[in-house]
Amino acid sequence: MWVTSSALTRYRLAPNPGPMSLDGTNSYVISARDVSGEDAANASVPVVVVDPGPRDATHLAELAAAGRVELVLITHHHPDHTEGAADFHRLTGAPVRALDAALCLGGPAVVDGEVIEAAGARIEVLATPGHTADSISLLLADDGDHGSVLTGDTILGRGTTVISYPDGRLGDYLASMRRLEGLALAASGPMTVLPAHGPVLPDLAAVARAYLAHREERLDQIREALAELGDDASVGAVADLVYADVDPSVRRAAENSVAAQLDYLRGWA
Structure with missing residues (x-):
């Protein structure tokens, strides 16, 4: 099922739900043509696909049928975003571009600040490392009244993202959030958040502030745990204290978050 997410975008939810992917991966289509009207499934309409998602034939076929795919963009390397990229490239012939050249097929790596003109839209690449080292966000300044940003896993539609340490680093993440x-604060009004997991959010500035506040609260909890356990406390011991109530299915993610926070507090550079 297609969901219209903004004036320039719509997405199809991939069939890969889980503790870390929430309801599944939102695979976005960007097009300057009316993505909600009669052009929504017109094979001649140029489109850009963001994060084709898992290697699921039905999902990839539906994405390919969304229009004439000019370009595929990848927000970061995790398999729930990239597993189907090679199949989708063969299916559509469209180049696949990402910050990591190893993920690219038929096109060069993107660079921070690059402006891509495709499918009638202006897409600006923003390097937003932290969740992973290769995480990017995509600014659509002309999307609706105040613009939108496709945030990949840097901002989620529900909950908060995991720092995939040591590839991702908390210091990078805080800088990206700022x-x-x-x-968002420089925009003329609230910018729409188009996350790769979970629902669309209406106000990027508000979400970024909330994420930063959440990270500071967690860092304070880690500092308190170290004061109780000692500065050389292990990741597991700190996680037992700070994340005592987490579901076992996300315990590994909790330990990963603790490792990232300890790395930051112990002299991240």
């Missing part, structure tokens, strides 16, 4: 907050 960059997104600054971008």
